[in-house]
Structure formats: C-alpha cells, structure tokens
Amino acid sequence: MRLLNIENSGASDRVFQAVSESLQKSPFSFQGARILSGQEEGAFGWVTVNYLDDRLKQGLETTGALDLGGASTQISFISDSFDGSESPANSVAFRLYGNDYNLYTHSFLCYGKDQVLRMALAHQTQSGPESILDPCFHNGYSKIKNYTELYNSPCVSDRKPTSANQVFTHTGKGNFYQCQEVVKSVFDVSKCKYSQCSFNGIFQPILQGPFGAFSAYYFVMNFLNLTDTSVPLQSVKEALARHCATPWDTIKKQHPEIKEKYLSEYCFSGTYILTLLTEGYNFTAESYSSIKFIKKIKGSDAGWTLGYMLNLTNMIPAEAPDTPLLPHAGYVSVVTIIALVLFALFILSLRPLWPRCSQKPEIV
Numbered sequence: 001m002r003l004l005n006i007e008n009s010g011a012s013d014r015v016f017q018a019v020s021e022s023l024q025k026s027p028f029s030f031q032g033a034r035i036l037s038g039q040e041e042g043a044f045g046w047v048t049v050n051y052l053d054d055r056l057k058q059g060l061e062t063t064g065a066l067d068l069g070g071a072s073t074q075i076s077f078i079s080d081s082f083d084g085s086e087s088p089a090n091s092v093a094f095r096l097y098g099n100d101y102n103l104y105t106h107s108f109l110c111y112g113k114d115q116v117l118r119m120a121l122a123h124q125t126q127s128g129p130e131s132i133l134d135p136c137f138h139n140g141y142s143k144i145k146n147y148t149e150l151y152n153s154p155c156v157s158d159r160k161p162t163s164a165n166q167v168f169t170h171t172g173k174g175n176f177y178q179c180q181e182v183v184k185s186v187f188d189v190s191k192c193k194y195s196q197c198s199f200n201g202i203f204q205p206i207l208q209g210p211f212g213a214f215s216a217y218y219f220v221m222n223f224l225n226l227t228d229t230s231v232p233l234q235s236v237k238e239a240l241a242r243h244c245a246t247p248w249d250t251i252k253k254q255h256p257e258i259k260e261k262y263l264s265e266y267c268f269s270g271t272y273i274l275t276l277l278t279e280g281y282n283f284t285a286e287s288y289s290s291i292k293f294i295k296k297i298k299g300s301d302a303g304w305t306l307g308y309m310l311n312l313t314n315m316i317p318a319e320a321p322d323t324p325l326l327p328h329a330g331y332v333s334v335v336t337i338i339a340l341v342l343f344a345l346f347i348l349s350l351r352p353l354w355p356r357c358s359q360k361p362e363i364v
C-alpha cells in the first residue's frame, strides 16, 4: 500500500474507501483504516515478539525483530550504543510496564523480497536485452517475461530500458556465488554520514541481539531447511549453493506440491536473506547464531499486527501495576495474628472480674 500510494495515490484512496465501506458493515467496532508507516511496522513487530516472550513485563533483555515482507523489510532492536540523538528518525521511545525503551528501528521500502527481485532483474536488464542468464534461478528454468510488468513499480520504474524489446527470456544458470554478486548490487554501502551505517546511508547502531527473524525470513529458510543458526554460516552458504545448483526439473520433481512461482524463487530469496543480513545489516559469522528464524511464539504469529492491537487497546500499561507489599497469604497471616493478640488482650482486661478460686479455704 505504501508503494501504491507513491505510484497512484488515487488508487490507494479507492482501496481504503472500499475497505472502510466493507468494515463499517461488519459487526466490529470499526475505528478507521490507514497505511501503517514503515517505522510503526518495525516497532510493533518488536513489541509483538517481546510481549509474547514475556520480556516486557519482567523487564528482561529484549529480542531484536527482523521482518521481511514482499515490498519492505524492517530491523528493530535496543542497543546500549543508541540513545536516539544521532538519528532521531530511527528512534521510537516506549514506556512499558514501568521501563523506558529507546528502540532503534528502520524500514527499507523496496527491500522486501519481491521488490528486490525486481531490482536484481533490473540490474541484469539495464540494456534491454532479449534474454538474460540469471545465476539466481535454477539451470533449466526459462520463462518469457514482460518489460512493462517488471518495471511497473516505483522501486525500478526510473530504470526502465529504452530499447524496443517488449519481452525478454529469463533463463536460469543456478550459481549462488554469482547470484550473491547480483544481489550485492542492490546495496549501496559507499556513503555514510553517521558514525556507522547499514546500507543506503542509513544509520544503524552496533547490533545487539538476540534477534527473531519472521515472515518471509521464516518461509524461505524453513523451505531450505536452514532455520538452525547453530550451523556455521559457511555451511549454510554451501547448502544454499547446492540448492541453487540443482536443476529446475529436479527441484520441481522434489516438490510437486509447491507453486512453481514460489519454488523458482527460493534460491534468489535465500541468497537475498544471507546477503541482507551480512552485507546489509553487518551480521558476522559469529553474530549470525544470535538470530532465530521464527513463525509463531506461543501459538501466535510473529508480526506487527498483535503489537499494533496491544498498543491501540492500551493493553500494555506504561507503568508496572502496583505490587502489594505482601502476597495474599501474608496478609491473611498478619490479620490472624493481630486478631489473636487482640483477643488475648481482651481476655486479660477482664482479669479483675475473674472468680478468686485460688484463695485458700478458711480453717475453722
């Protein structure tokens, strides 16, 4: 919706009109619909992960959140080296359960896996050729693709080649290492006006984990059987290289139940994920093991939606609830002891009225 709003705000308004009309007729208390900002998407994903892990209530060290969508990607984490001053646009302040958090968050529009695929194809079709041999697709893969469709996104529209070709043949050659070079071309790491950056001149403080990586991070790494981050990064790359080098016919035979479009893109998407993490966000072979690829936490989907709902309904208090000085059982014991003491004092206060049965009988 953020991309559509850039490309055609009238169309985006009409989507919201239709959504609003439909939801107003539903039994829900409809509060309005709007486009979530990238910063909100990142921050609420972080709230979801840490809320479900019970880290906020207990004031424990928090988990960073890595979200990969189709159009955008977000990174959000608490870093001791970040107080918000160097790049206020990347700072979101929260007070939750009596603890203050200064969250670093950034959303990269156009860096979701579908838009990055367009950028990688744009990189390879700059001169408007009739065919390309793409290392990110399997050997034996071949599809005719339309230039107008490929460049129909604000992420690539300004790069549309001027050549006369309407279509190109997209052929795969299945080489992970060459694919990595293509993917690297979408990251500009040449400029940084801050003390340190991720890519495209965006400030990023020192990484501080652990991290939870969800949405398409999970879909892709789960398909590739690479969710175990205790496996050394080099071995992960080798496994992905083997997948990319597998011929397209073999891949299709191995996974007849999976849609061809998804199936054909796992080599590219896996390469993008590893390149984004290492070249983009600067995870090292060591810090890679601090990432957990997750789909659900305690039965709930990791993603921005739960965090957004918790915020909207004020379900996470800013202050920790007042904790009683004593637990309930303690109060019962104290009240019982006080009652017994008062009863004893009452009995003693009646002492003058007690019968004098202890006097010795008179001897006649």
Ligand SMILES: Nc1nc2c(ncn2[C@@H]2O[C@H](COP(=O)(O)OP(=O)(O)OP(=O)(O)O)[C@@H](O)[C@H]2O)c(=O)[nH]1
Pocket (backbone or CB within 6 Å): 001, 068, 069, 070, 071, 072, 073, 112, 113, 114, 215, 216, 219, 220, 223, 262
């Ligand atoms: N392999 C696989 N991919 C999926 C599945 N569901 C969604 N995807 C893809 O994963 C990516 C992310 O999907 P979503 O999380 O729905 O993306 P989104 O929230 O629309 O993304 P943004 O708009 O960028 O925030 C997209 O490229 C989807 O096509 C699935 O079940 N399996």
